[in-house]
Amino acid sequence: xxxxxxxxxxxxxxxxxxxRPIVELLFRTALWLLTGGIRQQWVAVHRKHHTYTxxxxxxxxxxxxxxWRVQLGNVYYYVQEARNPRTVWTFAPDLAPDRxxxxxxxxxxxxxxxxxxLVALVIGWWQAVVAMVGHGILFVGVIGPLINGLGHWTGAxxxxxxxxxxxxxxxxxxxxxxxNNHHAFPRSPKFGLRRSELDxxxxxxxxxxAVRLVAISSAPLRAARDQ
Ligand SMILES: [Zn+2]
Ligand SMILES: [Zn+2]
Numbered sequence: 388x389x390x391x392x393x394x395x396x397x398x399x400x401x402x403x404x405x406x407r408p409i410v411e412l413l414f415r416t417a418l419w420l421l422t423g424g425i426r427q428q429w430v431a432v433h434r435k436h437h438t439y440t441x442x443x444x445x446x447x448x449x450x451x452x453x454x455w456r457v458q459l460g461n462v463y464y465y466v467q468e469a470r471n472p473r474t475v476w477t478f479a480p481d482l483a484p485d486r487x488x489x490x491x492x493x494x495x496x497x498x499x500x501x502x503x504x505l506v507a508l509v510i511g512w513w514q515a516v517v518a519m520v521g522h523g524i525l526f527v528g529v530i531g532p533l534i535n536g537l538g539h540w541t542g543a544x545x546x547x548x549x550x551x552x553x554x555x556x557x558x559x560x561x562x563x564x565x566x567n568n569h570h571a572f573p574r575s576p577k578f579g580l581r582r583s584e585l586d587x588x589x590x591x592x593x594x595x596x597a598v599r600l601v602a603i604s605s606a607p608l609r610a611a612r613d614q
Pocket of ligand 2: 396
């Protein structure tokens, strides 16, 4: 979740953070071993979602497609959009494959295979397969849909837009479920606004920034009275 939220989402898609190369490499490796996804595709689909939020062109809007179709078919809608070369080149031309991507990270399935093998070395083969399948179901089948489906369906709101906050789910999703705040201020590296809105990724970012591994490049979200 941290690799997705901090690296793919806040640093790449919205350019609100810049990471030291070593941190970027660690996040890319984690995503390769645990998801097998391609960063340019993820960023393109996400930027398209922000461009067309809940109107024609949004890749995964529950308002257009229906709540359950997004909740259950989120991965299908993601893959369909991610495989569209026009989406990728229109929305993420800045993230063309670099040498790391070409040499290592574009081999998505081999990353997942290696991930299983590494986990197997620690906890045994069957346990590793079960753990990775469980992780896949949780990541692809639960957490993604909670943000793209539920996050555009119901919850609390601080701002007038079509997204919603869930303070409890934000603990599980690395802060991503503070989605109403995020749509109001997409370039803020901090998703929590109120004291009760905990954004675990922001805590990790503050920690990484304290040891100069991350630089915060745009103004964090603040309550109006603090501005
Ligand atoms: Zn959204
Ligand atoms: Zn976003």
